[in-house]
Amino acid sequence: MMKKLIIILLLTPLSVLGNDISVSDITWNKATNEVTFNLSWKNGWKNDRNHDAAWVFLKVKSADSYQHVKLSNKGHTVRSQNNSPQSRAVVPSDHVGSFIEPTSQYRGNIHLNVTLKLDMGSLGGINANASIEVFALEMVYIPEGGFTLGDPDPLALTFASFYKSDDQGNPNGLFKIDSEDQVIEVGPTAGNLYHKSGRQPQYTGDRTGTVPSTFPKGVQPYYMMKYETSQGFYTSFLNSLPSDLAKSLSPHKTEKYYEGRGSIQLVSGTYKTENPDRPCNYITWDDGAALADWAGLRPMTELEFTKAARGTETPLAHEFPWGTDNTTGLARFVDLDDNLKLRDGKKEGGLTNDTRHVYGASYYWVMDLAGSLWEKCVTIGHPIGRNFKGTHGDGIISDNGRATNEDWPKGIAEEGGYGYRGGGYYQHDMKFGDFNPHSPIAYRPYGSWAGGKRSIAYSQRYVRTAPEN
Secondary structure, eight states: OOOOOOOEEEOOOOOOSSTTEEEEEEEEETTTTEEEEEEEEEEEEEOSSOBEEEEEEEEEEETTEEEEEEEOSSOOEEEEETTOOOEEEEOOTTOSOEEEEEOSOEEEEEEEEEEEEEEGGGSSOOOTTOEEEEEEEEEEEEOSOOEEESOSSGGGGGGTOOEEBOTTSOBOSOEEEOOTTOOEEBSSSTTOEEOOOOSSGGGTOOSOSEEOTTSOOSOSOEEEESSOOBHHHHHHHHHTSOHHHHHHHOOTTSTTTTTTTOOEEEETTEEEESOTTSBOOSOOHHHHHHHHHHHTOEEOBHHHHHHHHHTTSOOOTTOOTTSSSSOTTOOEEEOTTSOEEEGGGOOGGGOOTTSHHHHTBOTTOOBOSSSSSEEEEEOSSSHHHHTOOOOOOOSOOOTTSOOOOTTSOOOGGGTOSEEEESOOOSSTTOOOTTSSSSOOTTOOTTTTOOOOOSOTTEEOOEEEEOOOO
């Protein structure tokens, strides 16, 4: 009887991923199609409101090319280490990756040993020297529930804040989103969603049309990146691409890039950064869409942005994502060395529901939804945006380095479909009016502006609709 040969590949630990998350000690058992690795991240939690998680996806490297590998229906194991909470692997129906998340109440650093079983049929064939890479991002679970659009402060109307219209197009209260399938009519008719044209009408949207039931509204549960895309994670993305595509998607040759907090470099054919946790600016919509598709995620909508920031609470006048009407006490800032920090020696482990205003955390503890960098969102203020159905990336981008999802806006070439929320730092301590770098949740001065090339203050973060299981 012949003995079955088991090949186990030992791989160099992958540490440049997302903020405070790491993967190490990766092994690939080719006989059983299982990949085992250690996964850890800081300041994890599960409480009565929600929990965080890691989005994990894998790519097989053969020669100089990468292939996204899907996961099997079953056969996954998560083992707790160092008194970490019991956790599980949640694989969505498209098998593009897995959420690794705690299943019991916990607050603290998380250390897990994970085994994921691969669907080798998703690969087009690999050679004997193929290796595997494991990528991970910290995510925050946004639970199911309705929420409210708008701001009771009249000043918000001048910044294109949403409201419920009367029969003359004037404000008649705030607008509630109660169902994911809700069809929203936009226009100056009683009960409709509406907004003023704002101080710069060309940037705030067409103020008409129908937001269909298929548009992601934020009522259904979804996961959102805890932090903005980091320069380290974007570097990992670039290094997985053919050199010509990576060159077109890399911001490092943009004028004044290194004067504007950029730190990605091309060194001997490899993209590197000395500041892997620094938010990655100089990302265009198309750059970000390609990254989202490659990672198996999708863009967020401006309604999902609002839900993640505000939660289910009744809106406060002039409310910021951390639940107050001011920035007094806010310790989160961009320092003179261009990195996001906390003042007075504070550590993120001190974040609670009562200290969100200190740490700049949203209702669900998503970080930096105001301040840091402008967030790009699919807008309801343009037909292209309203046609967005929330399809997910499949891990594979096109040969010319673009996202392949037909319902996603395609960038400034199509002149519409997305906009900016949240505010962003253009220079240290530079402030511009009442919405920059920290913007109240409801403010939309650029909510439907699909412009802007690579810039010092532009970034993007991504989401994924929660699996039904």
